[in-house]
Amino acid sequence: MSTPKVGFVSLGCPKALTDSELILTQLSAEGYQTSKTYDGADLVIVNTCGFIDDAVRESLDTIGEALAENGKVIVTGCLGAREGEGGGNLVRQMHPSVLAVTGPHATHEVMEAVHTHLPKPHDPFTDLVPAAGIKLTPRHYAYLKISEGCNHRCTFCIIPSMRGDLVSRPVGDVLKEAKALFEGGVKELLVVSQDTSAYGVDLKYRTGFFDGRPVKTRMLELVQALGELAEPHGAWVRLHYVYPYPSVDEVVPLMATGRVLPYLDVPFQHSHPDVLKRMKRPASGERNLERIQAWRAACPELVVRSTFIAGFPGETDAEFQHLLDFVREAKIDRAGCFAYSPVEGAAANDIPGMLPTEVREERRARFMAVAEEVSTAKLRERIGATMQVLVDSAPGLGRKGGVGRTYADAPEIDGTVRLLPPEKISKQLKVGEFTRARIVDTQGHDLVGVPI
Numbered sequence: 181m182s183t184p185k186v187g188f189v190s191l192g193c194p195k196a197l198t199d200s201e202l203i204l205t206q207l208s209a210e211g212y213q214t215s216k217t218y219d220g221a222d223l224v225i226v227n228t229c230g231f232i233d234d235a236v237r238e239s240l241d242t243i244g245e246a247l248a249e250n251g252k253v254i255v256t257g258c259l260g261a262r263e264g265e266g267g268g269n270l271v272r273q274m275h276p277s278v279l280a281v282t283g284p285h286a287t288h289e290v291m292e293a294v295h296t297h298l299p300k301p302h303d304p305f306t307d308l309v310p311a312a313g314i315k316l317t318p319r320h321y322a323y324l325k326i327s328e329g330c331n332h333r334c335t336f337c338i339i340p341s342m343r344g345d346l347v348s349r350p351v352g353d354v355l356k357e358a359k360a361l362f363e364g365g366v367k368e369l370l371v372v373s374q375d376t377s378a379y380g381v382d383l384k385y386r387t388g389f390f391d392g393r394p395v396k397t398r399m400l401e402l403v404q405a406l407g408e409l410a411e412p413h414g415a416w417v418r419l420h421y422v423y424p425y426p427s428v429d430e431v432v433p434l435m436a437t438g439r440v441l442p443y444l445d446v447p448f449q450h451s452h453p454d455v456l457k458r459m460k461r462p463a464s465g466e467r468n469l470e471r472i473q474a475w476r477a478a479c480p481e482l483v484v485r486s487t488f489i490a491g492f493p494g495e496t497d498a499e500f501q502h503l504l505d506f507v508r509e510a511k512i513d514r515a516g517c518f519a520y521s522p523v524e525g526a527a528a529n530d531i532p533g534m535l536p537t538e539v540r541e542e543r544r545a546r547f548m549a550v551a552e553e554v555s556t557a558k559l560r561e562r563i564g565a566t567m568q569v570l571v572d573s574a575p576g577l578g579r580k581g582g583v584g585r586t587y588a589d590a591p592e593i594d595g596t597v598r599l600l601p602p603e604k605i606s607k608q609l610k611v612g613e614f615t616r617a618r619i620v621d622t623q624g625h626d627l628v629g630v631p632i
């Protein structure tokens with residue numbers, strides 16, 4: 181009998197990606213073949229996203245396509261947890277012929293559905309699965325999910341209703357996974373969650389164990405331990421989704437000593453205290469500008485990336501201007517911006533003062549123009565510097581077109597370093613290795629560098 185084959189389509193954010201990796205790892209451990217296409221698959225799993233309306237549409241279309249191409253489809257992920265009209269399950273209402281539907285982080289339920297519709301092969305080659313699991317990212321970087329869910333109730337967000345309250349993974353498990361990833365060749369570990377600074381709150385910062393020693397389930401201790409694990413491998417640790425709580429002040433000195441990358445992804449969403457209150461943002465009472473300035477004083481290399489929403493309901497001209505001033509004064513290195521768009525089921529839909537689409541779009545465009553001005557000026561300061569670059573793709577034949585990233589660039593969301601042919605003809609660049617590069621120019625959001 182031929183080995184049963186499962187086609188897998190992974191949509192959505194890095195948190196969804198880690199769910200996909202867990203399912204793929206389990207499938208391989210049980211001896212199933214996996215593939216990224218529908219070709220020859222006995223069944224297809226679609227991991228969906230349900231965050232904004234475009235993502236919902238893309239997920240529903242993908243399910244429809246998988247049904248048309250293959251016919252046997254299991255749906256998992258955020259969209260799987262969404263209600264449709266009249267309270268039923270949205271996916272089932274739109275695509276009644278799917279075999280099973282689960283919400284996010286449901287490896288066990290997905291595997292049960294797979295077993296029901298495609299029995300397990302008899303001779304699983306368990307030993308062939310690497311300890312680090314199956315990764316969807318290139319071999320040299322990996323996402324490490326430290327918790328699920330969120331205790332906040334931001335008015336524009338429906339994630340807590342889909343993923344539930346914060347559940348932190350035991351610190352020992354997280355560190356064990358990190359160790360296996362570094363030993364498996366990962367050179368950059370990206371820590372993700374809905375709220376990284378809240379890690380361990382649900383467990384009252386309980387003390388766990390790793391390698392026979394006690395470690396508190398708390399961001400500071402976790403980051404310290406990750407830095408120690410990364411060091412012998414010369415690997416990077418990068419933190420995402422950190423809120424500007426006072427506790428982050430303790431992590432910044434670790435960045436100054438190089439234990440973790442001096443990079444913080446802080447989703448501020450806005451700067452004006454009244455808008456932040458209407459958004460019910462975590463740490464909305466904090467003095468964000470002063471906090472960033474203090475972080476920069478403690479760690480001058482610090483790069484801050486953030487996302488913002490322009491045109492939130494009730495946003496006045498003065499509040500929007502406050503946001504533009506903030507981006508300039510805080511010198512946000514990398515900023516993304518969405519024009520506010522109502523999400524079905526979000527509390528913000530009831531906030532008075534919805535702005536017309538043109539105003540929201542126009543504010544987004546104005547925001548991006550300011551953000552780009554700030555970002556370009558900061559990039560240009562790098563010209564002449566020599567920086568460590570992680571090579572994502574090596575120059576091909578003809579020695580053109582290598583691409584890498586510095587500590588200032590997270591994969592997929594930030595810029596890159598376009599690598600010119602190395603100064604020394606004998607120098608070989610390899611994907612997943614570090615090189616030093618002299619920065620000679622900028623190109624939009626990217627740097628241009630010569631490997632030395």
Ligand code: SF4
Nearest residue numbers: 330332334337339374
């Ligand atoms: S912090 Fe706010 S935006 Fe982020 S997941 Fe929680 S509720 Fe949603």
